[in-house]
Amino acid sequence: NAGVTQTxxxxxxxxxxxxxxxxxxxxxxxxxxxxxxxxxxxxxxIHYSVGAGIxxxxxxxxxxxxxxxxxxxxxLRLLSAAPSQTSVYFCASSLRGTGSHEQFFGPGTRLTVL
Amino acid sequence: GENVEQHPSxxxxxxxxxxxxxxxxxxxxxxxxxxxxxxxxxxxxxxIDIRSNVGEKKDQRIAVTLNKTAKHFSLHITETQPEDxxxxxxxxAPGGYQKVTFGTGTKLQVxx
Numbered sequence: 001n002a003g004v005t006q007t008x009x010x011x012x013x014x015x016x017x018x019x020x021x022x023x024x025x026x027x028x029x030x031x032x033x034x035x036x037x038x039x040x041x042x043x044x045x046i047h048y049s050v051g052a053g054i055x056x057x058x059x060x061x062x063x064x065x066x067x068x069x070x071x072x073x074x075x076l077r078l079l080s081a082a083p084s085q086t087s088v089y090f091c092a093s094s095l096r097g098t099g100s101h102e103q104f105f106g107p108g109t110r111l112t113v114l
Numbered sequence: 115g116e117n118v119e120q121h122p123s124x125x126x127x128x129x130x131x132x133x134x135x136x137x138x139x140x141x142x143x144x145x146x147x148x149x150x151x152x153x154x155x156x157x158x159x160x161x162i163d164i165r166s167n168v169g170e171k172k173d174q175r176i177a178v179t180l181n182k183t184a185k186h187f188s189l190h191i192t193e194t195q196p197e198d199x200x201x202x203x204x205x206x207a208p209g210g211y212q213k214v215t216f217g218t219g220t221k222l223q224v225x226x
Contacts, residue, residue: 031212039124042203042218043158050212058213059115090157094211101146101211105157 001028006091006106013081013113021076021109023091030096032074033058034066036087043090049074050096074105081113116141118206127194128225135220137204138186146207147180148214153200161202162189191206194224218223 007022025032033048045058049068063085065077074093078085088110092103117140127133137147145166150158164178164187169177172207175194180187191198204217 033214035216040218042120043216045213045215048213056213058181059215096211101207102148102160102163103158103214107161108158 004093004104004106006109009109018079019078021089022032023074023106024072025093029093031094033092034076035090038087083113086113116206118213118215118217120204120220124221126223129194133191133194133222134171135189135202137217139206144206145209146211148205149189150203151200188217196224196226199224
């Protein structure tokens with residue numbers, strides 16, 4: 001199993017550009033989430049999904065869109081990049097139900113917006 | 115929404131000493147409390163978790179305690195080693211486990 005994969009690993013954008021961060025998991029996890037990590041602020045939830053076709057906003061959703069057309073994929077779209085979106089982005093997945101609720105994280109995408 | 119506070123933000127201990135990190139939360143409906151470790155440049159990884167029907171859980175040198183009445187929980191690392199140096203995050207989730215709120219992290223440095 002590859003676990004949770006993210007592409008790209010690094011990205012530089014200019015203000016106003018749009019892009020999509022890709023996230024995929026091969027563990028058949030129902031839950032998937034996107035976080036951004038900024039120094040001193042921990043991991044902040046952007047959007048999350050409890051299954052295909054279902055998404056919801058997290059703590060900091062403005063400027064980002066998501067969709068979940070399949071169980072495996074959960075892309076994050078930046079509509080019009082701003083310098084405030086410079087951050088490290090992590091995708092994570094976990095199981096639903098009564099078993100383990102460990103979140104498995106991808107390797108992260110380091111995004112710089114100039 | 116849920117508010118999680120984590121203290122201290124940095125912690126330095128001598129090798130072999132114990133380290134304690136504390137978190138408080140606001141939503142009394144929260145019932146899942148995981149701890150993640152993040153080494154420099156790497157992804158966060160779960161090290162231990164506890165559910166609200168349990169007051170304490172141990173795994174070798176790591177333990178977590180939970181006080182639901184006071185809405186706080188703590189991570190205890192005993193006999194610290196240099197490889198314990200990392201950033202540690204507490205987190206909180208409601209009954210459905212789908213929406214996880216993280217603390218701001220504690221940078222632990224273990225001095226050999």
